[in-house]
Amino acid sequence: MPAADATPQQALRTFYHTHHAWLVNWLKRRLGCVHHANDLAHDTFLKLVAKPSTLTHIQEPRAFLSTVAHGLMVDQFRKSALEQAYLDAIRHLPVSLAPSPEEHLAMLEILLQIDLLFRGLKPNVRNAFLLSKLEGLTYPEIAMRLGISLRTVETYMAEALRHLLTVPRA
Amino acid sequence: MSTLNARPISTSASIPPDIMDELIAWSVKLNSGTASDVDQQRFQEWRAFDPMHEHAWQTLHAMEQNFTAIPAHARQLVANTITRADAQTITAKPRKPKLKALAMTTVTLLTAALLINQVSPWQQPIHYATHIGQRATFQLADGTQLMLNTNSSVDVRYTLLKREIVLNHGEVYLITGHDTDALFGRRHFWVNTAQAKFEAIGTRFSVYQQASTTQLHVAEGIVAMHVAQQPEIRAYANDTYRMQGASALPIKTESSHSDPMAWVDGVIIAKQMRLEHLMTELSRYQTLPLSYEDNTGNLVVSGVFQLNRNDPAEHALQTLGHTLPIRITRQHGQLLIRKK
Numbered sequence: 001m002p003a004a005d006a007t008p009q010q011a012l013r014t015f016y017h018t019h020h021a022w023l024v025n026w027l028k029r030r031l032g033c034v035h036h037a038n039d040l041a042h043d044t045f046l047k048l049v050a051k052p053s054t055l056t057h058i059q060e061p062r063a064f065l066s067t068v069a070h071g072l073m074v075d076q077f078r079k080s081a082l083e084q085a086y087l088d089a090i091r092h093l094p095v096s097l098a099p100s101p102e103e104h105l106a107m108l109e110i111l112l113q114i115d116l117l118f119r120g121l122k123p124n125v126r127n128a129f130l131l132s133k134l135e136g137l138t139y140p141e142i143a144m145r146l147g148i149s150l151r152t153v154e155t156y157m158a159e160a161l162r163h164l165l166t167v168p169r170a
Numbered sequence: 171m172s173t174l175n176a177r178p179i180s181t182s183a184s185i186p187p188d189i190m191d192e193l194i195a196w197s198v199k200l201n202s203g204t205a206s207d208v209d210q211q212r213f214q215e216w217r218a219f220d221p222m223h224e225h226a227w228q229t230l231h232a233m234e235q236n237f238t239a240i241p242a243h244a245r246q247l248v249a250n251t252i253t254r255a256d257a258q259t260i261t262a263k264p265r266k267p268k269l270k271a272l273a274m275t276t277v278t279l280l281t282a283a284l285l286i287n288q289v290s291p292w293q294q295p296i297h298y299a300t301h302i303g304q305r306a307t308f309q310l311a312d313g314t315q316l317m318l319n320t321n322s323s324v325d326v327r328y329t330l331l332k333r334e335i336v337l338n339h340g341e342v343y344l345i346t347g348h349d350t351d352a353l354f355g356r357r358h359f360w361v362n363t364a365q366a367k368f369e370a371i372g373t374r375f376s377v378y379q380q381a382s383t384t385q386l387h388v389a390e391g392i393v394a395m396h397v398a399q400q401p402e403i404r405a406y407a408n409d410t411y412r413m414q415g416a417s418a419l420p421i422k423t424e425s426s427h428s429d430p431m432a433w434v435d436g437v438i439i440a441k442q443m444r445l446e447h448l449m450t451e452l453s454r455y456q457t458l459p460l461s462y463e464d465n466t467g468n469l470v471v472s473g474v475f476q477l478n479r480n481d482p483a484e485h486a487l488q489t490l491g492h493t494l495p496i497r498i499t500r501q502h503g504q505l506l507i508r509k510k
Contacts, residue, residue, distance in 0.1 A: 078255070085254035089247055107247070110240060115252050117236065123256050130252065133237040134245040138203040154202065158194045164233050165190065 008052040015055060016045055023065050030073065040076070044069045082111045121163050128153055129160035185226045192216070193226045225309055231296065232311035232328060239329045295325035300340070303455050303482070305433070312357070313347025319378075319433050320455045320477075333359045341378040343434050346370045365413040366420065367396040375405075376431055384413045386420070387430040395420050436478040438486075445469045445490070445507075452483035459504035460487075466496055466507045 020041060027037035047068055048054060058064045086108060118126040124146060131137045131145060139153045146153075185193065196213050199205050217224050240248055300306050300318045307317045310326060312333060318324065322340020327333075333349070335342070342361070349356045359370040361377050365384040368377065373391025377384060386393060387410045394402040398417040405411055410430055411420040428451065429439040440448050446467030449460055455477055471494065475486040487505065491498050495510045 081255040082251060085251045086247075088254065089251050107244060110244075111248060111251055114236070114240075114248060115255070118252075123253075127249075127253055130237075130249040132201060133234065134240065134249040139201070140203070154198050157198050157201070161194045161197055161230070162190070165185065165194075165230065 008055065011055055012048060012052055015048070015061065019061050019065055020045070022062065023069060026062075026066055027069055027073075040069055040072050043072050047072075078115065079112060082115060083108060086111060117164060117167060118160075120167075121160060124148070125156045125159050125163075128156040129164075132157065185229060186222065189220075189222055189226050193223075193230060197230060221309070225311075228296075228309070228311040235328060295327040295336070297323070297325055299323035302457060305436070305477070310347065312349040314349075314359070315345040315347070317343040317434060319343070328357075333357045335359075335361045337361060337363045337377055337379045337384075339379050341376060341433070343374075343376040343431065344370065345374045346372060363413075365397065365416060369394040369396065369402075376434070378430075382414060385423075385430070386411045386413075389431055432474075433477060436476065438475045438477065439473075440475065441472050442470050443472065445471050445494070448475075449483065449487065452486055456481050456483040458483040458487075460507065461504055462507050464509035466509060469494055469496070 023041045023044060024034070024037050027040050028034050031037050031040070044065060118129075128142050128146060128148075131142045132139070137145065139150055139157075143150045143153045148156075196216065199209060200213060217227050237245075298306070298308055298316065298318060300320060300322050302321045304321075305317065305319055307315060310316055311328065314333070316324070316326070316335070319341035322342060323338040324342055325336040325338065327336065335344070344361065346359050349359075361368045361370070363377060363379045363384040364382075365379075366386075368375075368386060371392040371394065373393060374389040375391070375393050376387045376389070378387075386395065386405055388405045388407055390407050393405045395405055395411060395413070396402050397413055397419060400417075400419060403411075403420055405420075410423050412423050413420045427441055427443040427447070429441075432439040438448070438451055444467065446462060448471055449458075452458070452475065453460075458481075471490060473490075475489075476482060479485060484505075487498060487507075490496070497508050497510050499506050499508070
């Protein structure tokens with residue numbers, strides 16, 4: 001493998017030139033937009049720049065790149081869904097209560113971070129936890145709101161706690 | 171622990187599975203709304219039973235602050251938005267982001283920090299205290315080691331973006347942790363007293379709150395001192411500063427007569443110290459009414475005095491009785507020190 005003798009920077013450059021065009025093409029087929037594909041390809045390689053040591057462990061470059069790019073695509077979908085839901089939620093607020101541009105960005109960042117914490121959990125497990133911690137509902141109230149038994153609420157809360165305590169943080 | 175240091179991805183991994191199970195069971199019970207006072211009492215006993223239990227509970231508390239630190243007026247909005255977004259995630263087509271992802275992250279982290287610092291209310295603090303003669307060490311969720319000297323009390327207030335320790339009275343020694351688990355990256359670390367605020371910049375230091383003064387001693391690294399609205403003053407390794415009143419500037423002092431950090435190792439080290447001064451210091455660890463006659467309080471003493479024993483003040487005094495020209499007698503419930 002030629003990368004073994006080269007410096008990490010050279011190895012990364014070679015890797016980029018060999019696979020960039022393929023990745024953009026792969027993304028374009030899925031996103032239907034060349035600009036968007038370029039952006040995401042760029043972000044995919046940025047992940048490698050941040051952690052160049054990964055490069056030496058890559059056996060299947062295309063499988064690796066498409067996995068990372070797919071993860072970023074999912075992030076992007078979720079991000080725009082969150083942004084849209086947030087815009088919908090504040091649309092009805094009177095002007096005096098509408099968030100300033102700074103608050104707006106801060107809220108979006110909080111949403112992304114909180115949402116990321118729950119990735120991999122069932123939506124209802126997450127919702128039960130959010131109702132408890134953010135809306136201050138009691139377990140019986142959560143059971144009523146979600147149409148589940150009290151026992152299930154307890155199971156959900158335990159599941160959410162276990163997930164949040166063991167999820168790796170970036 | 172060494173494997174954890176090598177892979178600092180999740181400090182929670184350090185909670186053993188059986189303790190994790192118990193912790194979760196407790197949390198669910200206490201939050202269910204059906205917990206009794208007896209349950210609360212038994213939970214406190216569980217926490218105190220094993221340092222690992224306390225560590226596990228700290229970790230949980232820190233995790234939950236990711237949620238409780240969200241400004242109260244925004245909590246419902248956050249919960250609603252995340253739930254609503256599910257419906258859109260399934261069908262939504264990706265739209266071009268308005269900003270490049272990287273630039274956006276930087277800007278939003280900064281503004282989120284500003285916003286939350288302004289609006290987030292105090293969180294439920296965790297209270298730690300020691301009795302006279304007691305010293306105790308605690309490991310906090312961010313990796314910080316907190317050691318309380320005799321008769322001391324602190325409130326630990328960790329929020330989304332700030333770590334803050336309020337020294338109510340007594341003395342605390344801190345080795346600040348790396349805070350690898352924080353949501354928005356390493357948080358600032360502050361110690362507040364009645365006289366000053368100290369910002370630690372990766373360091374080991376002690377703070378002693380007396381009746382109307384605060385004393386800071388830095389063992390390693392840098393501590394930025396803030397008094398009233400004055401510009402900060404930096405204290406470096408081996409510096410000792412005293413602050414008196416609410417607005418007077420810190421005064422650098424020589425701690426030539428005793429080692430300000432020796433209590434951490436369970437001793438008092440006196441160097442050419444006045445007897446009365448030494449006994450005042452020792453009386454923090456054991457209440458011992460004394461009176462001096464014949465100017466005995468001004469006798470000069472040196473030595474190492476153990477704190478890890480019963481009645482450390484009385485024992486030190488009896489030892490000094492062998493070397494100093496003094497006679498110690500008991501009178502009306504107090505010890506009288508006279509010339510031999």
